[in-house]
Amino acid sequence: MSDPGTMPPAQPKDRTSRGAAPSQSSVLQDMLSSTWLMTFAALVLALLFGGVLIAFADPDVQAAATYFFARPLDTLGAIWTSVSSAYVALFQGAVFDWDASSPARAIRPLTETLTISAPLILAGLGVGVGFRAGLFNIGGQGQITLGAVLAAWIGFSWNLPIGLHLVLALVGGAVGGAVWAAIAGVLKARTGAHEVIVTIMLNYIAVYATLYLITTSVFASPTPQVAKPVADTAMLPNLLGEPFRLHLGFVLALAAAAGVWWLMERSTLGFRFRAVGSNPHAARTAGISVATTTVLVMVVSGALTGLAGATQLLGTERNLTAAIAGSIGFDAITVALLGRSKPLGTVLAGILFGAFAAGGRLMQTRTGTPIDIVLVLQSLIVLFIAAPPLVRAVFRLPAPGQRRRSAVEAAA
Structure with missing residues (x-):
């Protein structure tokens, strides 16, 4: 037994304890050390949420939703038409417009994307x-x-x-x-x-x-x-x-x-x-x-x-x-x-962001989709990149080092 008159030595504080707040550097390193798969998943998730907003903003979808329980396929078809046409117009305005009247106008969207991206x-x-x-x-x-x-x-x-x-x-x-x-x-x-x-x-x-x-x-x-x-x-x-x-x-x-x-x-x-x-x-x-x-x-x-x-x-x-x-x-x-x-x-x-800016204008012109949707997409990308656990939970991706730890435990 230890002498009751003596105090036990102070234990060093664990800076990585569960209750400690993460430092600025550790948060930044967590965001920057994510894999390309995580980045791609964040982009896909942002496009999915953007599609939901496009559908909600479309008048045809709103009209079809009023009789959804009577004819649900009409609503689903209107959603598909709204989202697909918006993203197709976004691609045409950013990369290649196959509906253009001349070859120069067809490739002009790509040059605009590169110009904005510089x-x-x-x-x-x-x-x-x-x-x-x-x-x-x-x-x-x-x-x-x-x-x-x-x-x-x-x-x-x-x-x-x-x-x-x-x-x-x-x-x-x-x-x-x-x-x-x-x-x-x-x-x-x-x-x-x-x-x-x-x-x-x-x-x-x-x-x-x-x-x-x-x-x-x-x-x-x-x-x-x-x-x-x-x-x-x-x-x-x-x-x-x-x-x-x-x-x-x-x-x-x-x-x-x-x-x-x-x-x-x-x-x-x-x-x-x-x-x-x-x-x-x-x-x-x-x-x-x-x-x-x-x-x-x-x-x-x-x-x-x-x-x-x-x-x-x-x-x-x-x-x-x-x-x-x-x-x-x-x-x-x-x-x-x-x-x-x-x-x-x-x-x-x-x-990619140059493509969003260049294609957003054509998307608004051809489909009536608000150009603010492009800003929402960019903001969602930031949100999902800044929250890797959320993206991993949605797509059921393993945490960093989890597979290696599982393999070591299995070998042990």
């Missing part, structure tokens, strides 16, 4: 770099806006030869996004300020600062709330000519994806990023400066996102507005999650 891929790569380093860069909107501001200023105020002008405008966009993201990185490293809060606040500052800038004599044009147009020498060249809008920005996005793959998988700096994202305490013990790495991660992430803003401006928009970012910054978060923050996955996810 800034999404670049911004998704930027957000993905932050995710893999354990940082939530939610400031894509602000970084895209600041990147577009600097690219626009170089584009209309500098008189440079073709080629050099475009390169410097793109570099300016990357610098604008990098500087804006570095603010959050420095505050995170120096004061511990959470990057989510800081980047969200910087989004508002960027938008309202741009609203002010386009009213000044430097940016103002005869058109209210629109800046001066970018010179032709700074515009991204069109790859296919009229009537297509596909520009060199898509090739730039693919090159950036290859560069990010090399950075994260083959470089020493990328190893430091991943080490800090996996376990910052172990990385610090190994001699890696977590504070410096945090700033560098945000700089790289912001540079890619700012480059997305420059691509949007120099590829299709030409004129800077306060709404130049649209919803790209927030869509990039979904693109990065859907692509598991890997370059190839991000490219495919960006093309």
Whole structure:
């Protein structure tokens, strides 16, 4: 028996106990470590829920549902017609329109998908770099806006030869996004300020600062709330000519994806990023400066996102507005999650979301389906990717490591 006068030694707290709240890094790693099967299952589940919403919004389905118990096949047929026609129109508007009047119009949907996907891929790569380093860069909107501001200023105020002008405008966009993201990185490293809060606040500052800038004599044009147009020498060249809008920005996005793959998988700096994202305490013990790495991660992430803003401006928009970012910054978060923050996955996810945006317009025109359904699909994809246990429960998929544990127990 132990001496009643002595206290038993304190047991170390188990940080992984059932009652402990999961850390930010562990939640992010859980979402990013899901398999391609889980990602595909989340996409299928989102399309199924989207089909339900399409059916509910269709007037023919609503009319047939009034006498469902008398003639149930009419309702089921109306549901099938509504959902299938909507998704067929979505495909035709995003990939290939076999009802078009000419071959050029038939393949134009695919070029529109690739055009829309270029800034999404670049911004998704930027957000993905932050995710893999354990940082939530939610400031894509602000970084895209600041990147577009600097690219626009170089584009209309500098008189440079073709080629050099475009390169410097793109570099300016990357610098604008990098500087804006570095603010959050420095505050995170120096004061511990959470990057989510800081980047969200910087989004508002960027938008309202741009609203002010386009009213000044430097940016103002005869058109209210629109800046001066970018010179032709700074515009991204069109790859296919009229009537297509596909520009060199898509090739730039693919090159950036290859560069990010090399950075994260083959470089020493990328190893430091991943080490800090996996376990910052172990990385610090190994001699890696977590504070410096945090700033560098945000700089790289912001540079890619700012480059997305420059691509949007120099590829299709030409004129800077306060709404130049649209919803790209927030869509990039979904693109990065859907692509598991890997370059190839991000490219495919960006093309998929570009297809949603391009096909949604034709879906609304031909079938009367509200285009907001596309936004609901994107939101559902985020929901299901962020909740792997829910997807596994619906499709009865095994939990990570369950098969291996079962095999070990069976062998034992």
